[in-house]
Amino acid sequence: MPIRYPYAGTGFRDWTKRVGQYDREFLLRLYRSMLRIRIIEEEIEKRYHEDQMKTPIHLVIGQEATSVGCCAALTDADLLYSSHRTHGNYLAKGGDLKAMLSEMFCRANGCAGSRGGSMHLIDKKVGMAGTSAVVGGAIPIATGAALATKMQKLDRVCVVFLGEAGAEEGVTSESLNFAALKQLPVIYFCENNFYSVQSPLATRQHPGRVVWKWAATYGMPAVLVDGTNVLAVYEAAKEAVKRAREGGGPTFIEAPVYRFRAHGGAGDDSKSGYRDVAEREAWERICPIRTYHEFLERAGLLNAQVRKQMEQEILDETLAAFTHAMNSPNPVEADLYRNVYAS
Amino acid sequence: MPWDEGLINRLVYEAPNPAEGRVLSYPKAVNEALAIALAHDPSVFVLGQGVDDPSAMFGTTRGLQEKFGPQRVFDTPLSEEGMMGVSTGAAMNGMRPVYLHNRPDFILLAMNQLVTHAAKMHFMDHGQTSVPMVVWAAIGRGWGSGAQHSQAIQGMLLGVPGLKIVMPSTPFDAKGLMLSAIEDNNPVLIFEHRWLMRKDGIVPEGFYTVPLGKGVHRRRGNDLTIAGASHTLELALQAANKLAAEGIEADVIDLRTVKPLDETILEESVRKTGRLLAVDTAWAIGGVCAELGCLAAEKWFRHLRAPVRRIGLPDVPAPAGYTLEQFYYPDVERISGVIRDMCGK
Numbered sequence: 001m002p003i004r005y006p007y008a009g010t011g012f013r014d015w016t017k018r019v020g021q022y023d024r025e026f027l028l029r030l031y032r033s034m035l036r037i038r039i040i041e042e043e044i045e046k047r048y049h050e051d052q053m054k055t056p057i058h059l060v061i062g063q064e065a066t067s068v069g070c071c072a073a074l075t076d077a078d079l080l081y082s083s084h085r086t087h088g089n090y091l092a093k094g095g096d097l098k099a100m101l102s103e104m105f106c107r108a109n110g111c112a113g114s115r116g117g118s119m120h121l122i123d124k125k126v127g128m129a130g131t132s133a134v135v136g137g138a139i140p141i142a143t144g145a146a147l148a149t150k151m152q153k154l155d156r157v158c159v160v161f162l163g164e165a166g167a168e169e170g171v172t173s174e175s176l177n178f179a180a181l182k183q184l185p186v187i188y189f190c191e192n193n194f195y196s197v198q199s200p201l202a203t204r205q206h207p208g209r210v211v212w213k214w215a216a217t218y219g220m221p222a223v224l225v226d227g228t229n230v231l232a233v234y235e236a237a238k239e240a241v242k243r244a245r246e247g248g249g250p251t252f253i254e255a256p257v258y259r260f261r262a263h264g265g266a267g268d269d270s271k272s273g274y275r276d277v278a279e280r281e282a283w284e285r286i287c288p289i290r291t292y293h294e295f296l297e298r299a300g301l302l303n304a305q306v307r308k309q310m311e312q313e314i315l316d317e318t319l320a321a322f323t324h325a326m327n328s329p330n331p332v333e334a335d336l337y338r339n340v341y342a343s
Numbered sequence: 344m345p346w347d348e349g350l351i352n353r354l355v356y357e358a359p360n361p362a363e364g365r366v367l368s369y370p371k372a373v374n375e376a377l378a379i380a381l382a383h384d385p386s387v388f389v390l391g392q393g394v395d396d397p398s399a400m401f402g403t404t405r406g407l408q409e410k411f412g413p414q415r416v417f418d419t420p421l422s423e424e425g426m427m428g429v430s431t432g433a434a435m436n437g438m439r440p441v442y443l444h445n446r447p448d449f450i451l452l453a454m455n456q457l458v459t460h461a462a463k464m465h466f467m468d469h470g471q472t473s474v475p476m477v478v479w480a481a482i483g484r485g486w487g488s489g490a491q492h493s494q495a496i497q498g499m500l501l502g503v504p505g506l507k508i509v510m511p512s513t514p515f516d517a518k519g520l521m522l523s524a525i526e527d528n529n530p531v532l533i534f535e536h537r538w539l540m541r542k543d544g545i546v547p548e549g550f551y552t553v554p555l556g557k558g559v560h561r562r563r564g565n566d567l568t569i570a571g572a573s574h575t576l577e578l579a580l581q582a583a584n585k586l587a588a589e590g591i592e593a594d595v596i597d598l599r600t601v602k603p604l605d606e607t608i609l610e611e612s613v614r615k616t617g618r619l620l621a622v623d624t625a626w627a628i629g630g631v632c633a634e635l636g637c638l639a640a641e642k643w644f645r646h647l648r649a650p651v652r653r654i655g656l657p658d659v660p661a662p663a664g665y666t667l668e669q670f671y672y673p674d675v676e677r678i679s680g681v682i683r684d685m686c687g688k
Contacts, residue, residue, distance in 0.1 A: 013578050047375070079380060079436075084497075112467060112468060112471075113469030113470075114470070115466055115467050115468075115469050116467050116469070120467050121538070122471060122472075123472055124472075127434075129435075129472075130435070130464070130468060130472060132459075132460060134455060134459055134460075135454065136458070137428075137459065137460055139428070140424070140425045140426075140427070140428020140429050140432060141428050141429075141431050141432035141456075142429065142432060142434020143425070143429050143430060143432060143434065144429035144430060144431055144433040144436070145432040145433065145436045146432075147429055147432070147433045147438075148432070148433040148435075148436035148437055148516065149436070151388065151412075151414065151415075151438060152436075152437060152438075153432070170424065171422075171424045171425050171455070171456075172429060173425075173643045174420065174424060174425025174426070175421035175425050175428070177420055177422065177425075177431070178419075178420060178422065178426070178429060180427055181420070191680045222426035235613065319399070338469075338470065339465055339466055339468075339469055339470035340465070340466050340504050340505060341465070341477070341505065341529050342465050342470070342474075342508075342528035343528065343530050
């Protein structure tokens with residue numbers, strides 16, 4: 001089987017001369033944020049077989065640059081909505097790690113009180129506003145949040161993450177049309193990882209349909225950005241955020257990425273035959289964390305020692321959060337009946 | 344004159360007595376509620392396909408855009424799921440949308456957002472988000488509306504936790520329940536009925552509310568309980584009033600809200616009469632009628648003196664032609680027949 005969806009970007013090849021426009025602290029913050037997501041995800045994966053996290057997981061390993069690059073352009077007041085693959089969005093937006101892990105261990109102090117699970121992470125304090133476990137479900141909701149933002153004249157931008165399969169849902173067309181019509185401050189961030197569960201893009205969309213170009217037909221600026229390059233993602237998001245804040249309406253961003261793991265659960269399932277193992281391996285060679293690490297090293301901004309220290313700090317934090325979650329109380333029966341209706 | 348207007352104009356309801364207060368038409372009562380809410384609360388906005396067109400959603404939205412502007416009262420794309428999601432997202436972020444549909448049939452396009460998102464958001468977010476949203480539609484009946492323009496879908500939604508379902512039957516209630524629904528912090532569906540739009544009633548001026556989840560007696564009697572809402576309750580009330588001449592005194596309860604159900608008023612009545620006739624504008628199976636019957640069997644069985652009966656639609660889609668419609672829909676005569684049968688007369 002040939003590699004069906006090869007990487008088509010240029011990575012950090014042309015970015016060395018631009019590194020001076022960022023301060024080191026910012027560049028390292030992006031790095032740390034991606035590394036943190038990776039380490040947390042790997043720890044979740046490592047422990048998943050213990051069956052204490054009784055929740056479906058959709059690991060974001062390989063797709064860290066999109067969440068981190070986009071969220072770096074947002075403030076806590078900006079709202080982020082997302083889909084079933086939530087971990088990266090939640091952590092990059094600043095969501096509380098302990099509350100996330102408690103949610104995954106189904107504990108009473110989880111971020112959604114054990115009513116959401118891994119697919120429904122929320123932390124309103126930092127603008128992680130909600131998710132939907134139905135593909136396309138959060139897209140009109142984020143659009144409605146942007147309508148509220150405009151009606152209330154707030155300085156706020158709403159972002160919704162979707163996959164390329166989300167672009168197949170009818171409600172996405174409906175939402176894009178409405179957002180363009182009303183010039184709403186919303187950004188549609190499409191992570192195109194080429195597979196919906198195990199269905200390749202080629203079985204779902206005509207090859208002549210290019211997602212970002214399709215989005216542009218609704219009357220909004222649409223761009224394609226390298227989803228493995230955290231700085232390229234940041235720049236695209238920053239421009240879209242600026243446009244939205246200035247009343248310029250919505251933007252659609254498409255970022256090709258690759259998930260290194262199965263759609264759900266721990267480990268990769270490429271061997272089952274729906275995609276070529278060599279395809280995954282090729283994308284792993286342009287892992288967004290590794291390529292950025294190498295870029296920062298070439299620029300003299302990061303070395304093995306700094307990286308090692310970061311890893312240790314993150315691992316300590318992660319293990320402490322796991323311990324906290326596992327020692328947290330379970331909900332009680334009365335909790336089931338709470339918050340069905342708002343008073 | 345358009346075909347449906349011709350039909351509606353022929354309907355005759357008992358005229359209210361102007362000595363009892365201000366007489367207002369049904370659409371004007373709804374219109375007044377919307378205008379009060381828009382004036383009273385800047386977070387309220389009204390949207391729906393055709394809310395600003397000349398027919399103004401049966402007149403319920405007439406003049407609102409002129410008064411409150413196109414930012415707060417606006418027409419929508421033909422995107423029911425999208426607009427239900429937009430309304431949900433706006434409601435989750437401090438707004439109070441009132442989303443109007445000509446017919447409940449069109450809400451079926453938006454079930455994913457209504458049932459799987461709006462209804463569950465407060466629960467899934469553990470109370471951190473609420474969805475104060477009103478979704479309004481008028482059930483059709485007759486003159487060829489047929490299978491796709493006269494569905495009453497409250498039964499399908501009755502089993503969805505997180506939703507409230509309101510079915511007014513008078514102009515007074517239409518206004519007061521609308522204002523309650525807008526004030527409520529949950530997704531509230533209001534199912535009006537096209538045939539009630541010609542009904543006049545006594546409607547007080549200004550702000551008042553009719554509480555959600557509370558039924559009301561339309562008539563008092565000891566022989567049987569008739570419970571239901573909206574247009575079928577109106578027909579049942581007409582039947583009950585006629586049957587008084589035959590010595591049958593019915594206790595007629597207008598539920599006003601079919602979710603949550605006012606079990607207290609039902610229990611008190613069924614314990615008294617020992618007979619329950621459940622009526623609804625929708626199919627008899629699996630809906631409001633079925634739920635009322637089940638409640639009686641489960642909770643008040645020992646008080647029953649006769650089997651529970653249902654007046655709803657048969658398990659058949661609505662036909663389009665007028666001859667078939669006569670067999671399909673309940674009328675005062677047919678309801679009277681069931682009541683006589685239940686009371687052994």
